[in-house]
Amino acid sequence: xxxxxxxxxxxxxxxxxxxxxxxxxxxxxxxxxxxxxxxxxxxxxxxxxxxxxxxxxxxxxxxxxxxxxxxxxxxxxxxxxxxxxxxxxxxxxxxxxxxxxxxxxxxxxxxxxxxxxxxxxxxxxxxxxxxxxxxxxxxxxxxxxxxxxxxxxxxxxxxxxxxxxxxxxxxxxxxxxxxxxxxxxxxxxxxxxxxxxxxxxxxxxxxxxxxxxxxxxxxxxxxxxxxxxxxxxxxxxxxxxxxxxxxxxxxxxxxxxxxxxxxxxxxxxxxxxxxxxxxxxxxxxxxxxxxxxxxxxxxxxxxxxxxxxxxxxxxxxxxxxxxxxxxxxxxxxxxxxxxxxxxxxxxxxxxxxxxxxxxxxxxxxxxxxxxxxxxxxxxxxxx
Numbered sequence: 001x002x003x004x005x006x007x008x009x010x011x012x013x014x015x016x017x018x019x020x021x022x023x024x025x026x027x028x029x030x031x032x033x034x035x036x037x038x039x040x041x042x043x044x045x046x047x048x049x050x051x052x053x054x055x056x057x058x059x060x061x062x063x064x065x066x067x068x069x070x071x072x073x074x075x076x077x078x079x080x081x082x083x084x085x086x087x088x089x090x091x092x093x094x095x096x097x098x099x100x101x102x103x104x105x106x107x108x109x110x111x112x113x114x115x116x117x118x119x120x121x122x123x124x125x126x127x128x129x130x131x132x133x134x135x136x137x138x139x140x141x142x143x144x145x146x147x148x149x150x151x152x153x154x155x156x157x158x159x160x161x162x163x164x165x166x167x168x169x170x171x172x173x174x175x176x177x178x179x180x181x182x183x184x185x186x187x188x189x190x191x192x193x194x195x196x197x198x199x200x201x202x203x204x205x206x207x208x209x210x211x212x213x214x215x216x217x218x219x220x221x222x223x224x225x226x227x228x229x230x231x232x233x234x235x236x237x238x239x240x241x242x243x244x245x246x247x248x249x250x251x252x253x254x255x256x257x258x259x260x261x262x263x264x265x266x267x268x269x270x271x272x273x274x275x276x277x278x279x280x281x282x283x284x285x286x287x288x289x290x291x292x293x294x295x296x297x298x299x300x301x302x303x304x305x306x307x308x309x310x311x312x313x314x315x316x317x318x319x320x321x322x323x324x325x326x327x328x329x330x331x332x333x334x335x336x337x338x339x340x341x342x343x344x345x346x347x348x349x350x351x352x353x354x355x356x357x358x359x360x361x362x363x364x365x366x367x368x369x370x371x372x373x374x375x376x377x378x379x380x381x382x383x
Contacts, residue, residue, distance in 0.1 A: 002051045002075040006060075008068045009040055009298040011175045011322040016040050017065040018072065019143070020117045027055045029075065034294070036072070037117065041171040042262060043291035044143075045298060053077050114141035121146045137290075168260035179319050183238075184358040187317055188366045192374045194333050194348045200380035204274075216333060217307050218277040220350075221250055222383045224305055224328050225270035227372035233365050234356060235302045237323040242360040251301025251321065252281070254288045262288050263321055265301040274383060309333060309350075318355045325357035326366075328373070 006016050016038040023035045029049050036047040056074040060066055112129045114122070118141045122129050127149050134141035162170070197219050205213045225248050228235045236244040248270040251263040264287075266272070266280050287293060303324055308316050309332040316329035331351045338347040352373060356366045376383060 001056065002053060002077075003071055004035075004049060004051075004073040004075055006038070006066050006068050006070045006072055007047060007295050007299055009038075009042065009045060009295055010171065011178050013040055013068055013171075015065055015067045016045075018060050018062055019044060020062055020120075021058055022116075023055050023058075025055050025057060029053065029055060038295075041167040042293075042298070043167070045293060045295055047295045049075070050296075051075055112141065113139055114146075115143065117143045118146045125150055168256060168258075168262070172260055175321060176319050179322050183320050183322060185320060185355050186358045186363060186366065187353060187355055188363060188370060189315070189351060189353040190370045190374065191336070191349050191351050192377055193338060194350050194377065197377050197380045198333070198348055212275070212278075214274050214278050215281075217309065217330075218274045218281065219377065219380055219383055220307060220330050221252070221266065221269055221277055221305060222272070222274055223373045223376040224303070225250055225272075226376050226383065227369055228303065229270055230372045231365060231369040233361050234326040234369055236325060236360075237302070238325050238357055238360055239323050242325065245302045247300075247302065249300050249302045251304040251324070252284070253304060253306040254285055256289055262293070262298075263301060263304055264288050264293050264297040265299075267296075267300065303328070305330070315351050315353065317353055320355050320357060325360040326369075327355045328369075329353040329355070 009016070017040075018036060019039050020037040021035070022037065023029060023033075029035055030052045031048075031050050033049050034046045035049050035055075038045050038047050053075040054077075056076040058073050060070070060072045066072070113134060114129055115136065119129070121127070121143060125146070127146055129141055129146070132141050132145050132149055133139075135145055136142040194216070198216065201214055201216060201219065208214070228248050232244055233242075235248055236242060247268055249265040249267045250269040251265050253261050253263050255261050264284050266277065266284065269277065272280065284293075284297070301321070301324065304318070304321050304327045306316060306318050306327065307330040309330060312332050314331040314334060316331055318327040318329040320327050329352070333348050333350045335346050336349045338345045338349060352370060354366045354370055
């Protein structure tokens, strides 16, 4: 029997609230399937399963808040085992839903576009979804839309709920406080000549449409990813000692329009081409700002990149996101005096910083990573 537990979606997460099960006992699941929606300080997160089998039992009720690591469901390898009777608490929930359907005068036309959770809340509270304008993608009615239609006294019985921005800020504060409290940081910096990289980029973009054009940041991401294949000591977690990871999943810091930051993962960045990395960014940035991330995108980053190039910032010293052991920071590309072979020139250059965990590595290892990043950026056609 496979145990499915409440996942940890970041160093700041201590517990999560199950908002909706998307499966039932007997359902077949495979790796990557979304089986639940969990609410954290970062919003509603799609929770993936990483095993193949059949749902045996669902052990947590919807709207129940449980600590990270709590057993939520059992997954069986065979269907015979999977269709054993579910726990009594879930049978009661099913009966409760049938009773609600009998007593409520509200019926929801199938033509109304609403999430399953929004439909269930509407039925329980007697809300007519045809009177609500959806704010979700494609006009879909969301849980928040239904809650706004509920009387304020019923929605907020005692105190005002924190806003999404406040929740994000609290999550960031918890993670950064933990980082400063527990991680002995060391910092390194260097400047990298970007003339070769920008020349290659300009030539490559000549054959691409505007939507397909590559941005300099994809070369930075790829250079870091390839450098980690040469200096793997900075790719991993500090959890009762250093745990090196084989996959290179770049956590890319994305600022939210309402304030705060989230760091979703770009999986296997070292194996992606610059075009594939550009596609990944075009996909993950809007989903991050719309709070529509998967659990694996929030929990599997092995190192973080923060790039403040668009803000015209020359230098950034980052704070490591635990349990990772390193963060690479990029400032903006600026024309700067440059000397080479005794000759003075002006070239586009970028300042790169490394924040690393001194428990896992030292300055020698960190300098090797920065040198490897520089070497790869001087050969952009090999990225």
